[in-house]
Amino acid sequence: MLKKAVYFFTALATAALAAFALLLFLPKDTQSQRIKIERGSGIAGVSRSLAAQDAVYSRYVFLLGAYLNGAHKHLTPGNYRLQPRASSWQILQHLKNGKPDTVTVRIIEGMTFAHMRRIINRTADIRHDTAGWSDQKLLAEIAPDAASKLPEGLFFPDTYEIDSDSSDLQIYRSAYAKMQSELDRAWNRRAEKLPYETPYELLTMASIIEKETAHPEDRADVSAVFVNRLNIGMRLQTDPTVIYGMGNAYQGRIRRADLRRDTPYNTYTRHGLPPTPIALPGRAALEAAAQPSQARYLYFVSRMDNTGKSQFSHTLAEHNAAVRRYILKKE
Numbered sequence: 249m250l251k252k253a254v255y256f257f258t259a260l261a262t263a264a265l266a267a268f269a270l271l272l273f274l275p276k277d278t279q280s281q282r283i284k285i286e287r288g289s290g291i292a293g294v295s296r297s298l299a300a301q302d303a304v305y306s307r308y309v310f311l312l313g314a315y316l317n318g319a320h321k322h323l324t325p326g327n328y329r330l331q332p333r334a335s336s337w338q339i340l341q342h343l344k345n346g347k348p349d350t351v352t353v354r355i356i357e358g359m360t361f362a363h364m365r366r367i368i369n370r371t372a373d374i375r376h377d378t379a380g381w382s383d384q385k386l387l388a389e390i391a392p393d394a395a396s397k398l399p400e401g402l403f404f405p406d407t408y409e410i411d412s413d414s415s416d417l418q419i420y421r422s423a424y425a426k427m428q429s430e431l432d433r434a435w436n437r438r439a440e441k442l443p444y445e446t447p448y449e450l451l452t453m454a455s456i457i458e459k460e461t462a463h464p465e466d467r468a469d470v471s472a473v474f475v476n477r478l479n480i481g482m483r484l485q486t487d488p489t490v491i492y493g494m495g496n497a498y499q500g501r502i503r504r505a506d507l508r509r510d511t512p513y514n515t516y517t518r519h520g521l522p523p524t525p526i527a528l529p530g531r532a533a534l535e536a537a538a539q540p541s542q543a544r545y546l547y548f549v550s551r552m553d554n555t556g557k558s559q560f561s562h563t564l565a566e567h568n569a570a571v572r573r574y575i576l577k578k579e
Contacts, residue, residue: 271309275333278303284327284352285343291320298339303330310336319344326351326373327409348373348412353419355405357530358458360492364403364528368419373412378420389417390424395448401455401525403427427451430531438538443478454537455525459488463556466548467532471540473548473560482546484515492526549574 281301285294291314299307314320319340326348330339351373355364361383369379378386387399394402403420404427410418434454435447444450453474461470474484490506491498493513510517513526529537545560547567551574559574561567572578 268309268312271305272313272336274305275335275338276303276305277333278330280332281330282327282350283330285323285325285348287325289323289325291315291323294323294343303334304336304339306336310340313337313340314343317341317344322346324348326412350409350411351414352407352409354407355403355423355528357405357533358462358527359405360527361400361403364405364423368416371416374410374419375413375415377415377417379416386420390420394424395446395451396524398524401427401451401528403528404430405528405530427528430534434534434538437535439540442538442540443475449521450537451529451534452521452525454529454533455527456484456486456488456522457536458529458533459527460486461556461558463558464532466556466558467536468539468541469543469545469560470548470558471536472543473545475540476544476546478520481519483517483519484521486515489513489515489522489526492522 281303283294283297283301283303291311295304295307295310295314298304298310304310313336317337317340322344324346327350328342329349330342334342351371353368353371355367359367365383368374369376378389381389383399384397387394387397387402391402396402403423406423406426408419408422410422431447431451435450438444438450442450444453453471456474457467457470461467474486476482477484487502490502490511490513493511494502494506507514507516512518513522515522543560544562547561547564547570548558549561549567549570551557551559553574559570561570
C-alpha cells in the first residue's frame with residue numbers, strides 16, 4: 249500500500265510539474281500586445297493585467313515562474329511590447345531584462361518649460377541629445393519660425409510615449425506640434441472682439457489662466473476678468489506673472505516690495521500682457537482664453553475653502569468685502 253501511495257503521489261507530482269511546464273513554456277496564440285508597468289507595480293498586478301489581456305494561460309503559473317526566475321525583483325516601469333505567440337516564460341524573460349520597449353513621459357498643465365526640461369533630462373532609457381543645449385538652440389532646432397525666440401508656453405502638456413533609446417528631440421517635436429494644433433483650434437474658435445492680435449497673445453493669456461485657477465467652473469470667468477481689464481486699460485495685476493518674473497528669487501511668498509519691483513512680467517507695474525507665456529497651458533485654459541464668459545467681473549479672490557473656487561466681483565467695493573470675508577476671515 250505504501251509503495252502504491254508513493255507511486256501515486258510521484259505520478260501526481262510529475263503530472264503537475266508537466267502541466268506547470270507546459271503552461272509556462274507553451275506559446276500562447278495571441279497577437280502582439282503591450283503591457284504598461286506603472287512605478288511601484290508588483291508582479292501580482294502585472295499577472296492580473298496579463299490575464300485580463302488573455303496573454304498568459306494562467307496568472308498563477310506566471311506568478312510562480314516569476315519567483316523562480318527572479319523577474320519579480322526586476323520590474324522597470326515602462327511600456328513593453330509582447331511578441332505574438334509568446335510564452336509566459338518569454339514574457340518573464342523580457343520583463344526581467346528590465347528595458348522597456350517604449351518610455352512614457354508626462355508633462356503636466358501649468359509646468360514651466362524649465363520644469364519640462366528637467367523631467368525629460370531625468371527620464372531613463374532615452375537619448376538625451378538636447379541635455380546640454382540652451383533653450384534657444386532647442387527651439388531653433390525644432391521650429392526656427394516659432395512665434396517667439398523663447399520656448400515658454402510653446403509645448404503642449406500631455407503624456408508622450410517614444411521608443412527606448414530614441415532621442416529626446418522626439419518628445420519636444422511632438423509637444424510643439426501638439427501645441428500648434430491646439431492653439432490653432434482655439435484661435436479659430438475664439439469669440440469676437442477679444443483684445444488679442446495674434447494666437448501667441450491668446451497663448452500668453454491661457455498660461456495666466458492656467459496658473460490662476462484649476463477649477464473648471466472658474467476658468468471662463470477668470471478669462472473674462474482679464475479680458476475686461478485689458479479692454480478698459482486696467483493692469484492685469486496677477487501674482488503668477490510676478491512670480492515668473494522673479495525667477496529663482498521667489499521663495500514661496502510675494503512681498504509688497506516684489507509687487508513694486510518692475511520686471512517685464514510685473515503686471516502690477518506694467519499694462520497689457522507679459523512678453524511671453526508664463527507656463528505650459530492645457531486645452532481647457534486655451535479654450536477659456538478663446539471663449540471667456542460674458543460676465544463683467546473685474547476682480548476675483550480665492551475662497552480659501554479647499555474647493556479651489558474663486559469669488560468674483562464687479563466693483564472694488566465688492567472685491568474688498570470678499571477679501572475681508574475669505575482671506576481675512578472677517579464677516
